[in-house]
Amino acid sequence: MNLLNPVLTIIGYVLVGIGAFCQVVAGIGMNRFPNFFVRLHAATICTIGGSFVPIIGCSLIALSIEELGVTRFFLAGAGFVTAVFLLILAPVGSHLLAKAAYFSKAAVLHPKAVDLLEEDVERGEIRE
Amino acid sequence: MTVEYLVYFIPFYIVGLVLYILRALKGPTLPDMVLAIDCMGYVLAALLVIFSLYLRSPLIIACAIVLTLWIYALDVYMSKYLEKKELGE
Amino acid sequence: MSDLYSLTPYVVLAVSALASTIAVYLAVTEKDLIKAVLYSAIQSTFYALIFYLLVVPDIVLVYIPVAVGLLPAILIIAVKKTEKYEDVGGVPRSTSIIVLLSVTVFTLIAGYLLVVSHAITFDVFPSPDARLLAKWFLATTLWWNRLFSSMSPEAVTAIVWDYRGLDTYFETSVMYLAIIGALAIARYLDIPRKEYREDVMGMSIIGKMSAKIIVPMIIIVAISIALHGHLTPGGGFQGGVTGAVTVSLLIFIFSVYFATRFFKINIAILLRIIGLAGIILSATIVAIIGFLIGQPAYIFQNQPKIIAQIGLPYEIGGNLISGTLLLFNTSEFLAVFMGFAILFLLLSIPEENVLEVIKGEVE
Numbered sequence: 038m039n040l041l042n043p044v045l046t047i048i049g050y051v052l053v054g055i056g057a058f059c060q061v062v063a064g065i066g067m068n069r070f071p072n073f074f075v076r077l078h079a080a081t082i083c084t085i086g087g088s089f090v091p092i093i094g095c096s097l098i099a100l101s102i103e104e105l106g107v108t109r110f111f112l113a114g115a116g117f118v119t120a121v122f123l124l125i126l127a128p129v130g131s132h133l134l135a136k137a138a139y140f141s142k143a144a145v146l147h148p149k150a151v152d153l154l155e156e157d158v159e160r161g162e163i164r165e
Numbered sequence: 166m167t168v169e170y171l172v173y174f175i176p177f178y179i180v181g182l183v184l185y186i187l188r189a190l191k192g193p194t195l196p197d198m199v200l201a202i203d204c205m206g207y208v209l210a211a212l213l214v215i216f217s218l219y220l221r222s223p224l225i226i227a228c229a230i231v232l233t234l235w236i237y238a239l240d241v242y243m244s245k246y247l248e249k250k251e252l253g254e
Numbered sequence: 255m256s257d258l259y260s261l262t263p264y265v266v267l268a269v270s271a272l273a274s275t276i277a278v279y280l281a282v283t284e285k286d287l288i289k290a291v292l293y294s295a296i297q298s299t300f301y302a303l304i305f306y307l308l309v310v311p312d313i314v315l316v317y318i319p320v321a322v323g324l325l326p327a328i329l330i331i332a333v334k335k336t337e338k339y340e341d342v343g344g345v346p347r348s349t350s351i352i353v354l355l356s357v358t359v360f361t362l363i364a365g366y367l368l369v370v371s372h373a374i375t376f377d378v379f380p381s382p383d384a385r386l387l388a389k390w391f392l393a394t395t396l397w398w399n400r401l402f403s404s405m406s407p408e409a410v411t412a413i414v415w416d417y418r419g420l421d422t423y424f425e426t427s428v429m430y431l432a433i434i435g436a437l438a439i440a441r442y443l444d445i446p447r448k449e450y451r452e453d454v455m456g457m458s459i460i461g462k463m464s465a466k467i468i469v470p471m472i473i474i475v476a477i478s479i480a481l482h483g484h485l486t487p488g489g490g491f492q493g494g495v496t497g498a499v500t501v502s503l504l505i506f507i508f509s510v511y512f513a514t515r516f517f518k519i520n521i522a523i524l525l526r527i528i529g530l531a532g533i534i535l536s537a538t539i540v541a542i543i544g545f546l547i548g549q550p551a552y553i554f555q556n557q558p559k560i561i562a563q564i565g566l567p568y569e570i571g572g573n574l575i576s577g578t579l580l581l582f583n584t585s586e587f588l589a590v591f592m593g594f595a596i597l598f599l600l601l602s603i604p605e606e607n608v609l610e611v612i613k614g615e616v617e
Contacts, residue, residue, distance in 0.1 A: 050170065053215070057177035060208060064184030067204070073196050076188075083204040087181065088211040092229075095218050098168060102221075111223040116214055118475070119229045122468070123207065126233065129464040130203060130240035136458055137244035138196040145194065179266075186273070189296060190280075198292050202299075206322075209299060213306060224487050225311040228318065230475060231496055232302065235323035238499050239295060242327050245457065245506045246288070252334055253445075253510035253602035254455055 045101035052094025059086030073144035077131055084127035092120040171219050178212050199243045206236030263307050270307075274300035275357065283350065285340050291329045298322045311487035312410045315479070319495035324594070327502060331601045400557045405568035406484040406576035414489070415582045419537065419554035426533060426586070433526070433593050440600050442611050444519070448511045455509040465507045469500050476500075480587035484579040490586025497587070498594035510602045517595050526592035532585030536578045540565060554578075 059082050066079035096116035099109050138144040139154065146152065157163050182205060189201035213229040245252060274297045281293035298321035305314045395412050397403045404416040414422050456462060480493025504513040537554050544551025544564055551562045556577040558565035566577035 053171065053174050056211065057174045060181035061177050063204070064181040067188045067201065068184055068191075073194060073200070076197065076200060080200050080204050083181070083185075084207045087178075088207040091211050092214050095214050098171075099218055102168065105221065105223075108223045112218060112226060115223070115226040115230065116218075119210060119214060119226075119233055122230065122233045122471070123210070125464055125468055126237040127203075127207060129460060130237050131200070133244040133457060133461050134196055134199060134203075134240055137247040138194075141247040143194055143247050144196050186296070189292075195288060195292075198289065202292060202295055205296070206299060209303060216306070222309075225306065225309065225314075227479065227487060228302070228306060228311055228314045231315055231318050231492075232322075234472060234496070234499050235318055238323050238502060239326055241457075241461075241503060241506050242330050246330050246334055248457070251604050252331055253505065253604055 039103075042101040042103065045097045049094040049096075049098035049101070052097070053091045056087050056091030056094065059083070059090070063087055071148050072146070073138060074135065074146070077135055080131055081128070084123065084131075089120055089123050089127075092116050092123065096120070168219055168221065171215055175212070175215065175219075178208055178215070182208050182212075195243070195247070199240065203236055203240055206232060206239075210236075267304055267307050270300045270303050274304070279350075279354065283345050287333045287338055287340060288330070291326050291333070294329075295322055295326050298325075310410075312489065312492065315488060315492040316495065319492075319498070323499060323502075324495070327598075328601065335605050400565070400568065401560055404556045404576055404579065406574070406579055408484055408486065410487065411483050411489050411579055411583070412576075415579055416554070416556050423537065423554075426530075426589070429590075429593065430530060433596060436597060436600055437523070440603075443600070443603055443608060445510060445514055445599065445603055446607055450509060450511040450515075455511065457507050461507045465503055469503065472500050473497060476591075477587070480583050481580070483583040484576040485574065490583040491590055493583070493587045494590025495594065497591040498598075501591075501595045501598050505598055505602050510599070514599070517599060519596060519599050522592045522595045522599065526589055526596065529585045529587075529589030529592060533582060533589065536581035536585060539578070539581075 063079045063083035063086070066082065067076055070076045070079060093116070096113040099105075099112035099116065102109050105112075154163070185201050185205045185208065189198050189205065192198045192201060210229045210232045213232065214226060217223070217226040217229075277293050277297040277300065281290045281297065284290040284293060298317070301321065302314055302318050305317060391413070392409060395403055395409050395417060396407070398405070404412045406412045406416075476493045476497035478493075479488040479496055480490050483489035483493070501513070501517060504516070540555040540562075541551045541553045544562065547564065549562070549564050551564055552559075555562060556565060556579070557568060567575070568577050569575060
């Protein structure tokens with residue numbers, strides 16, 4: 038286990054660095070995109086690239102610190118649970134929001150190139 | 166190697182938090198604001214895990230799990246409000 | 255440079271407090287009520303950050319479910335049932351500028367007075383004079399001696415349920431009376447019996463599938479937070495409100511006609527009564543045993559004290575249970591979980607049923 042510690046720490050820091058970069062990019066994207074539906078791309082980068090990946094990185098760093106003793110497993114375990122919840126729940130939340138915003142016409146579709154869902158709704162293949 | 170180098174990464178998360186708050190206050194429509202609050206909550210969850218690792222204290226890390234669950238629940242409430250006529254259906 | 259690093263938490267605290275005040279002001283003056291609910295959710299996340307930086311995880315675990323989750327849920331249901339726009343006159347711009355300026359000036363004057371009077375200083379937070387009281391509390395709570403403390407390493411649970419147990423008793427009775435009030439208003443209402451049709455009711459199939467995956471995991475996390483209340487930050491109330499998210503998810507993602515297969519209102523009331531009876535029993539169990547044996551004992555007593563020599567064991571087989579704290583946490587988890595289940599089931603009754611009943615009563 039002593040040989041594995043520097044490897045785990047370096048991988049953990051690389052993942053936290055990827056997370057920091059993705060957060061800044063997603064923050065700039067949220068402000069400059071023209072439309073609600075295009076901002077969903079920025080939201081995906083924020084939640085998965087900017088929150089899921091750093092939490093996994095923090096759990097790996099926590100596993101490699103031997104001064105803490107048994108408590109490093111508590112830190113790593115809680116971090117993994119948070120990451121699994123984030124991985125499952127964040128895309129579902131964006132999907133439900135996008136579906137509700139489209140069908141209730143709460144979000145404007147202004148710079149629109151093509152709307153394939155509209156054609157399917159008119160043909161009657163999708164209810165409501 | 167220690168956890169002290171984590172401090173250099175924290176300002177980037179705070180910059181992202183400020184940019185999401187700007188979008189939450191600026192957003193012209195309702196789904197924009199909910200999406201921005203959603204992203205703000207998940208950034209805060211990542212920050213809470215990083216802080217608890219930096220302060221080397223495993224007792225305060227359970228707050229990140231609870232925050233993730235309830236921000237998702239806020240998403241569900243808002244999309245149910247927009248979509249259906251009756252909230253129980 | 256190291257000065258800047260040690261000052262950073264306080265800077266973040268100050269900025270979060272200021273931002274939350276601005277969010278509250280926007281929430282109060284906004285005419286569209288759903289946007290006001292979202293501004294109040296922004297304020298709640300800032301407050302969670304403030305409580306987290308002051309290192310009180312128990313309060314963060316209570317504040318996030320109540321202020322970010324349950325409060326917006328109840329307000330959104332209320333707005334959906336009534337009306338979306340407030341129709342009072344708006345605030346003129348000069349009044350809002352005067353209000354914001356006076357709040358800022360008052361905050362700066364109060365801060366200056368606090369610094370001058372040495373209540374807060376910049377090198378240690380709070381100042382050593384205010385820490386004496388906290389040290390006294392902790393010395394009497396964390397003293398590993400059966401005669402003086404409740405034998406639990408978690409100071410907040412030990413103070414809330416043992417040292418100041420009567421305060422928690424009043425708090426629990428306030429919530430009990432609130433649920434009784436809600437049940438009294440809804441005494442002729444019940445969830446209508448409709449058949450659950452899977453393709454029309456509820457949200458999309460992705461939402462339903464993810465709810466099926468995630469609901470058992472949430473219940474396990476909630477039970478873990480409740481049962482470990484005497485060892486880690488958590489406890490009965492925190493575990494109960496974390497479990498309440500499953501009821502609200504079941505009602506909103508599937509429909510309420512599906513959720514009543516698992517949670518009927520009468521069964522929820524019965525389980526809540528069992529939880530509350532558990533709390534009363536745990537509070538008086540040492541007094542009852544003392545009365546039967548013939549020794550003096552207090553109510554809310556946990557460990558044997560000098561003038562009351564009987565008490566509950568503090569460990570079983572090497573595992574720490576801290577006497578009545580484990581019993582309190584389990585009963586409180588059941589009571590709070592079922593209380594919020596009753597609330598969500600009552601609030602999701604369709605509005606036409608409610609209007610029928612109310613019209614019948616008024617006329």
